[in-house]
Structure formats: C-alpha cells, structure tokens
Amino acid sequence: MFRLKTIVFLVVVAAMALTACAPAAQPTAVSAVPTTAPAPTTAPAPTTAAPAAPTTSGGYVIPVAKCAPNCTLKDLTVGFIQTGSESGWRAANTSSFKDTATQEGVTLKFYDAQNKIENQVSAFHQFNQDPSVNVIVLAALDVTGYDDVLKEAAADGKVVILEDRRIDAAPTNFYTYIGSDFINEGHEGAAAMCDLLKNSTKKNVVEISGAVGASAAIDRAKGFREKMGACGITITQSQTGNWAVPDSKAVMAAFLKQSTDIQGVFAHNDEEAIGAIQAIQEAGLTPGKDIQVIGFDATADGFKYLISGQMGADIECNPLLAPQVYDAAVKALNGDATVPTWVPSKEGEFFAVQGADALNAILATRKY
Ligand code: GYE
Numbered sequence: 001m002f003r004l005k006t007i008v009f010l011v012v013v014a015a016m017a018l019t020a021c022a023p024a025a026q027p028t029a030v031s032a033v034p035t036t037a038p039a040p041t042t043a044p045a046p047t048t049a050a051p052a053a054p055t056t057s058g059g060y061v062i063p064v065a066k067c068a069p070n071c072t073l074k075d076l077t078v079g080f081i082q083t084g085s086e087s088g089w090r091a092a093n094t095s096s097f098k099d100t101a102t103q104e105g106v107t108l109k110f111y112d113a114q115n116k117i118e119n120q121v122s123a124f125h126q127f128n129q130d131p132s133v134n135v136i137v138l139a140a141l142d143v144t145g146y147d148d149v150l151k152e153a154a155a156d157g158k159v160v161i162l163e164d165r166r167i168d169a170a171p172t173n174f175y176t177y178i179g180s181d182f183i184n185e186g187h188e189g190a191a192a193m194c195d196l197l198k199n200s201t202k203k204n205v206v207e208i209s210g211a212v213g214a215s216a217a218i219d220r221a222k223g224f225r226e227k228m229g230a231c232g233i234t235i236t237q238s239q240t241g242n243w244a245v246p247d248s249k250a251v252m253a254a255f256l257k258q259s260t261d262i263q264g265v266f267a268h269n270d271e272e273a274i275g276a277i278q279a280i281q282e283a284g285l286t287p288g289k290d291i292q293v294i295g296f297d298a299t300a301d302g303f304k305y306l307i308s309g310q311m312g313a314d315i316e317c318n319p320l321l322a323p324q325v326y327d328a329a330v331k332a333l334n335g336d337a338t339v340p341t342w343v344p345s346k347e348g349e350f351f352a353v354q355g356a357d358a359l360n361a362i363l364a365t366r367k368y
Helices: 002-021 090-103 119-127 147-155 181-195 215-231 244-260 270-282 300-307 324-335 355-364
Strands: 077-082 109-112 135-138 159-164 177-180 204-209 233-241 266-267 291-298 313-316 342-344 349-351
Touching: 077 090, 077 119, 090 270, 090 300, 090 324, 109 119, 119 135, 119 147, 135 324, 147 159, 159 324, 177 324, 181 215, 181 266, 181 291, 181 313, 181 349, 204 215, 204 244, 204 270, 215 233, 233 244, 233 313, 244 270, 266 270, 270 291, 270 300, 291 300, 300 313, 300 349, 300 355
Parallel strands: 077 109, 077 135, 135 159, 159 177, 177 342, 204 233, 204 266, 266 291, 291 313
Antiparallel strands: 313 349
C-alpha cells in the first residue's frame, strides 16, 4: 500500500514538473491541430451585407425601385418641372412629355414654373415630399440654385433626371442629362454667319441672347465666340431678348438706333430672330440682304423665315425628348448604371440657300 501511494505521488510530481517546463500557450497562436476542440461558441451567423446600391459612371447612387428589375413605363410617376411656355420650342417640348405619357401610360405630374426659378425650387421640394412620385424631371431655368432640393431628392429616394438644359452641379446629383450640345450649336451658328457674311468686308454682328442664366444661352454664346474669329466677326452689341418676339424687336430697334453699322444678327432662338427681322424691316432695311440673321431651334415658325430668305440659317435644337427621358427613368428604377451622365440630342441645321422647295419638303416631315 505505501509503496503504491509513493509511486502515485511520484508520478503526479513528475507530471507537474513536465508542464512547468513546456512554453506557455500563446493566446492567439493556435497549434495547427487543436489539442482540445474549442468549446462551441455561438458565433453570430454571417451577415449578408446588402449589395451596394448601383452607381452611375458619374457617381450617382441610384435609388432602385421595389418593382426592379421589372419596372416598366407604367411604374413611372413623374414630377415634371417645366421652365414655362416662352417659345414654340418650349410648347413642343411640353407636348412631347404630355403626349408620350398618355401614349405609354406614364403618370405625369406637370408643373409650369412660369419662368420663375423660385417656382421651380418649390415645386421640386413638393415633388420630393410627394410619396407617389418616383422620378423628378427638371428643365432648369438657371444653371444654379437647386443644390438643396437635389440633396433632398437623394435623401427621399427620388430619381432625378435633367432634360433640355444642363446645370452647374456634379453628376453625383442626377441620373443623367438628356439635352443638346449648346456649345456645338454656337459653333455651327458662327460657321453659318461666316458663310452668310463671306462677301461682306465688314462683319459687325449684334447678339440677342436668351434668358440670363439659362445654359442654352450661356453655351450658345460661348460656342459662337469660340468660332467667330475664323472669319473676323466682332460682336458689337449684346442684350437678352428673353426668348421672345416683342422683347427682341425692341432690343433690335435699340441696337439700330445705336448704330446702323450692323451686318449680322446672332439671335439665340427663332422668336428672337423673328423679333429682329420685324425691327429691321421697320427700320426700312431688308433682312437677309442688308443684315443677315441666324436663329436656333428650327421650329415651324423659323422655317417660314428661312423659306422667305429673311433668316439665313436656323440651327436645330430637338424638343422631342420625352421618349428618351422616360426610357432612362425606367432604367433608373431598375438600377441600370450603364446610362451615361449626358445623352446629347441628335440635331441638324438648315439654310435659306437650300431653297423654298427643299425647305418646304423638310418642313412637311417635321412635328414642331
Ligand atoms: O432654344 C428656346 C427655349 O432650352 C433649348 O429654350 C431650349 C431653349 C430654346 O425657350 O426657344
């Protein structure tokens, strides 16, 4: 019995001695082969992180709709913020949105801002607050002034699309801009005026510009100035005609009072060109002969003055943008991040020298 106890005691002492010599187990270093199965810990189930929201190439985070990926035109409730009804172009643009919505079953909440930016901003805020609206389309009166409502739209999960006019805001604020390259239109306008004045030793041109602050006016003016030097055009006077016939007629009359040494008129749209033509006639001069006139938009009214030869050139600007805008809106609801941040409109230009027959034939095919 003694002996056994002694032996047991000696064995225990020996075991304790052995463990004392082995290096202490590092808390983190786990031996390859765990000697003892770690106690089952109730590790939280792996969380499937919500997939990152699709983002456009411009960095716009797309508020994907519940109907995705099968949203259709009928899922659109569009809050549309129009500038006003200042021109034939604008009327065609508005009809494009209203008619296409009716045809395609798009729910359209149309707002006419009567050319006041404060009205646009408050309408934008209203649409942000309106739970039924999933897409907001803006035809911007000005290039600035929308920062707060753009932020609010992002917070309220509204898709924002710009149509017709660009704004000075980062593309992180809107899904896409569908509208014209107004700078390029300005380039085409300068080239057309150079051609119209090719036989004139003097090239003094007056400018009747669009509404102050509008990207269409800012960019057409910039584009024209970038190319006018090619034939030595000088802009001698410049003033806004507010896109309107009567305002532009008064401006042109004032220009002629100031100086009759004018060879050309750079009018930013058809209404302004028509106003200038009326003032030139009332001054006893012949538009298209004594003074060359160019316009922009190429509406049906513009074509009439091309055909009569009183307007020498008309640079087209396409107002029928609704189908492209609604298609883009559906893509946004479906989380499609492939739509570019700018979709430039396809446009042409028309000249009096094409002749009445050819121009009438073209006019017969046009919708505005
Ligand atoms: O040229 C003018 C309208 O933004 C392109 O606005 C549009 C311009 C167009 O009032 O007629």
